[in-house]
Amino acid sequence: MRNNMAYDSFGSAMKRGFMRMPLIIRSIILVNAVVFILQAIGGNTLNSWLIQNLGYDPAFPTFLSQPWRLITYMFLHGSFFHVLFNMLWLWWMGNTVEQTIGPRSFAVVYFSAGILGALFQSALALAFGYNLVIGASGAVTGILVAFAMLFPNAPIMLFLFPPIPARFFVAGWVALDILFIGNGDNVARLVHIGGALAGYLCIKAYKNGNDLSMPIRYFEYLFGKHKPKTGSKPKNKNMHIVSDAEIIEETEQSAIDAILEKISKEGYDALTKEEKKKLFELSKKD
Incomplete structure (x- = not known):
């Protein structure tokens, strides 16, 4: 029983490690x-x-x-x-x-x-x-x-x-x-x-x-993964939300550019824990 548990534990660890790539x-x-x-x-x-x-x-x-x-x-x-x-x-x-x-x-x-x-x-x-x-x-x-x-x-x-x-x-x-x-x-x-x-x-x-x-x-x-919406529809009165999203995206890009510039000058290890976390979170949004 113990051997099976150890084997399952090792297999689960391998699977988790692979899926985290x-x-x-x-x-x-x-x-x-x-x-x-x-x-x-x-x-x-x-x-x-x-x-x-x-x-x-x-x-x-x-x-x-x-x-x-x-x-x-x-x-x-x-x-x-x-x-x-x-x-x-x-x-x-x-x-x-x-x-x-x-x-x-x-x-x-x-x-x-x-x-x-x-x-x-x-x-x-x-x-x-x-x-x-x-x-x-x-x-x-x-x-x-x-x-x-x-x-x-x-x-x-x-x-x-x-x-x-x-x-x-x-x-x-x-x-x-x-x-x-x-x-x-x-x-x-x-x-x-x-x-x-x-x-x-x-x-x-x-x-x-x-x-x-x-x-x-x-x-x-x-291949249809991101098909544009068809048909005419009235202009969205909340269209300002798009502008807000663009501002957020631009701000995030500025943040990642600043982090990359720091890496270029001082190396990855020079990043703070917060900067590494921010870099990882922003990069996942592509």
Whole structure:
């Protein structure tokens, strides 16, 4: 009886921990885990079929005639450690990023990094080869760059190393990819570099006041999640409520901008408990 209770307690703790992850990170990790299990238990035949039909082929015109590969390749991995470390980096760095910019914006950064990374591979494939690409590394690299831009002074703790500011750690990460391009180690370094570029451009746009969530909101509108109300109706006499909401939204944006500015200058750990709570609450409203 005690063993069953301990097992249930552990299972419940795991479930609670997983459900507390931000929405998009939780979803990405779940899909990657399910796909990798299929790769592992399906044998060589299924694994080869998945890679050959869903992996990214940078050759022309395959990437144009089979555009789904721009997305599906991110969910395939070559080994347990390949998927494990990609998901660990995504969870470690991406957790704060998603809480800061919101789930829709986070999804745009992640998939933009994966897609631009793949296209970058295609653009330079003639010089570096047309190898089939699988893995979430390009998308994850974009998230690493996003984290470094949002929290440049956040300390990165590595075993046997002193704390390294995020901006230096991620810059070194990308520099290694550039340094080892074409060395034949079977790592899609061009995809990493393209992903890093996408992460940089997205967060640059975010800091300039652009709404990164617009592509997601557009698709939600297309699929009817937020249909506009039809039919004419008299002007609402309480329309001033809309103006009040806009004022509140602007005030909240100013508050989060001030917090992000403090993080940029002093690091995440410099925030007070109240500021961390405020940052988390505001980021969930995307």
